[in-house]
Amino acid sequence: MLLPEAKTYKELTERFSWQIPERFNIGVAICDAWADKEPRREALVYAEEGQPAHSYSYGALKRLSNQLANLLKSRGIQQGDRIGVLMPQRPETAFAHIAALKLGGISIPLFVLFGEEALEYRLKDSGAKAVITDESGAAKLEKIHGSLPELTTVFCADGAHHGADDLWAAMEGHEETFKPVDTRPDDPAIIIYTSGTTGQPKGALHGHRVLLGHLPGVEMSHDFLGQPEDRIWTPADWAWIGGLLDVLMPALYLGVPVVACRFKKFTAEAAFQLLQDHTIRNAFIPPTALKMMRQLDAPEDRWQLNLRTVASGGETLGAELIDWGRKTFGRTINEFYGQTECNMIVSSCSEIMDAHPGIMGKAVPGHELAIVNDAGEVLPSRTFGNIAVKRPDPVMFLKYWNNEAATQKKFAGDWLLTGDTGEMDEDGWIRFVGRDDDVITSSGYRIGPGEIEDCLIKHPAVAMAGVIGKPDAQRTEIVKAYIILKQDVEPSDSLAKEIADFVKIRLAAHEYPREIEFVDALPMTTTGKVIRRELRARAVETDDTGTL
Secondary structure, three states: OOOOOOOOHHHHHHHOOOOOOOOOOHHHHHHHHHHOOOOOOEEEEEOOOOOOOEEEEHHHHHHHHHHHHHHHHHOOOOOOOEEEEEOOOOHHHHHHHHHHHHOOOEEEEOOOOOOHHHHHHHHHHHOOOEEEEOHHHHHHHHHHHHHOOOOOEEEEOOOOOOOOEEHHHHHOOOOOOOOOOOOOOOOEEEEEEOOOOOOOOOEEEEEOOHHHHHHHHHHHHOOOOOOOOOOEEOOOOOOOHHHHHHHHHHHHHHOOOEEEOOOOOOOHHHHHHHHHHOOOOEEEOOHHHHHHHHOOOOHHHHOOOOOOEEEEEOOOOHHHHHHHHHHHHOOOOEEEEEEOOEEEEEEOOOOOOOOOOOOOEEEOOOOOEEEEOOOOOEOOOOOOEEEEEEOOOOOEOOEEOOOHHHHHHOEEOOEEEEEEEEEEOOOOOEEEEEEOOOOEEEOOEEEOHHHHHHHHOOOOOEEEEEEEEEEEOOOEEEEEEEEEEOOOOOOOHHHHHHHHHHHHHHOOOOOOOOEEEEOOOOOEOOOOOEOHHHHHHHHHHOOOOOOO
């Protein structure tokens, strides 16, 4: 572990210091380092739906990744070449990333639900030379291969399909030994494309040090991950930084077995069953998934859980979900915060600090955070501003791939501007308010949508909610809520008024939603965040709801 033993946050920060070696390779650190001393140690459990679980040791991951690295090398893939990995949670996804990194290549995690245009954009922008995928991914790639002249090699883990070579057949005969490239911490390792909530996706290029930069936050959010019997799972896809660098890679580095499972369709019942069947001790569950699980009645009476830690990030949870988590899991859900460019920089840790619902946590040791204005000037305590991180920082991205202008725009002096608004109190607790364009300005008040959404889901009829500011001539903006009702609840004007009054009583008169629209679904990013800009556009286009 990178974090020292500590009983308080103050003690933790005082004892912590970065230990970044002169040479570091993620693939070696998360695979070979364990395989060389404990080859039979369990690394990965593949819990494929409807099939018996299969366990992979570190020794097996080393052999397979070495064979794949040798195969890629034989196809002309060299240090610095980009290698796409287009698969769900499965063993091949893990050892494909490991092979690419040991080869000195730059791996590109790609989400299986991406359409052809999304894949074409990312593969063309990155200049990917190879892609390792499954049958469904190979079918998509076959249609766009002609517009990707730099893509010379496609391997399919499900056999030879749609013009792709059979991965397993191609690996046969290749040596099970491989000498990894001796990389430095700042050498390029991974390109992770942003989810595109604020425009065209950008490729955040990270160095090998990004794994070390993640470890303090991962350990903190799981009450010092790496304890005996720890075993981790997340429903977050490994194509996103939350699945890849918050779970898979740090857990493998720490020797914690990772359970891999991609449900055909995520359901609360399936999630609880997996937690029980595989004796999961640690889980990263995004807020959207928690909200879906929360809709089940008394799950603690139906499943026997053995969780030691539950962590969540991406959106603030609020008191309702925190209370539900304590009742359901018997644990306080630790919140954390970060983004693709600079992740795992804020966290709570129930082991050493009390939860503050609605407040993300404090700066993870090793990261310097502040609330700054647009010029990068630090603002006083309890002042709204940009959540910012000071460079240099091991977890911070190197640059945007092929986009120097966007890289420069991301900084104000030495402060990386996250694009999120928040405030910090005198003790260092950081409250996330929202993205710059999510903050609602109404009658002179600045209102964050998260607090209102948290209040709304406390109403017994509400399953999920998205809140935005709708332009208003008198108030600048009014609060508008888009609400998904629970099953068997019928929408009505009287229910809308009841929900609005529910918020008015519990929050403040200026924060209740003056417009409520009942919907069947909310626009979501592939990482499970509400796309509020789409809701804002919809509110402007359709102005047919009465003001409450």
